[in-house]
Amino acid sequence: MQRTIAFVFAALFFPATVFSGGPAIPDKVILKKTGIKKIVIDAGHGGKDPGGPRRFGLKEKELNLLAAKELYALLKKEKLFATLLTRETDVFIPLAERSRIANDFKADIFISIHANACGNRKENGFEIYFMSEKASDPWAAEVADYENSVTALEEGGQGDPAAMLLHSMARNEYLNDGSFLAGLVAAEMGKGAPFANRGVKQAAFYVLRGTYAPGILVEMGFMTNSTDQKKLNDKKIRAKIAKAIYRGIMKYAALKGWKRR
Numbered sequence: 001m002q003r004t005i006a007f008v009f010a011a012l013f014f015p016a017t018v019f020s021g022g023p024a025i026p027d028k029v030i031l032k033k034t035g036i037k038k039i040v041i042d043a044g045h046g047g048k049d050p051g052g053p054r055r056f057g058l059k060e061k062e063l064n065l066l067a068a069k070e071l072y073a074l075l076k077k078e079k080l081f082a083t084l085l086t087r088e089t090d091v092f093i094p095l096a097e098r099s100r101i102a103n104d105f106k107a108d109i110f111i112s113i114h115a116n117a118c119g120n121r122k123e124n125g126f127e128i129y130f131m132s133e134k135a136s137d138p139w140a141a142e143v144a145d146y147e148n149s150v151t152a153l154e155e156g157g158q159g160d161p162a163a164m165l166l167h168s169m170a171r172n173e174y175l176n177d178g179s180f181l182a183g184l185v186a187a188e189m190g191k192g193a194p195f196a197n198r199g200v201k202q203a204a205f206y207v208l209r210g211t212y213a214p215g216i217l218v219e220m221g222f223m224t225n226s227t228d229q230k231k232l233n234d235k236k237i238r239a240k241i242a243k244a245i246y247r248g249i250m251k252y253a254a255l256k257g258w259k260r261r
């Protein structure tokens with residue numbers, strides 16, 4: 001069922017790539033043989049979409065990519081995983097395309113990295129989201145609305161009724177694991193990253209909804225808070241964030257019984 005939906009999804013949006021045939025991608029053959037677990041790291045925004053407002057320093061799309069690459073480097077060292085970044089450069093990728101990348105890779109975990117923003121400059125701290133049709137509170141709904149608003153820059157994409165229907169078909173089977181992973185990453189962030197812990201929340205993020213894997217969205221800190229922003233612009237602190245997410249993933253892998261091969 002899941003594969004059928006993924007196929008229909010891909011066929012609707014990317015008919016050329018689905019039906020073009022062509023040689024198998026060697027990486028995929030290797031992955032199938034070893035049964036190695038796969039992680040997709042998604043640096044939010046990019047290209048014409050800079051992300052949230054900032055007071056100074058790097059743009060959200062730049063902070064997200066730097067943190068994502070840091071996490072990628074840590075996971076790359078693990079023989080346990082094959083890891084893929086949805087983007088490695090400053091390019092615009094529609095949300096549906098990010099999901100397609102994860103689904104094509106047959107991701108076991110999907111991690112989307114962002115930085116938060118709020119009109120109230122006092123708001124600070126990190127939040128870890130997992131996908132749920134219902135937001136846990138009005139603020140969570142606001143954050144999801146903001147992160148979803150990038151679809152205004154996309155052609156077709158999520159506003160398409162067919163896309164919405166397919167997304168509503170996404171199964172709930174990943175939600176429990178998504179919540180579990182969110183809890184583990186939040187606990188590690190609370191210990192290792194110097195930001196206030198705003199906890200685990202849920203909301204309907206398109207990028208998580210379209211992905212057939214347990215997924216979380218990390219809001220590392222607030223771009224609109226000067227203390228948080230200073231920290232986000234510090235390479236050493238971004239390394240701490242990446243390390244904390246990495247430790248959360250390693251705990252998840254251990255508790256899931258993913259064995260080293």
Ligand SMILES: [Zn+2]
Nearest residue numbers: 044051114115
């Ligand atoms: Zn964002």
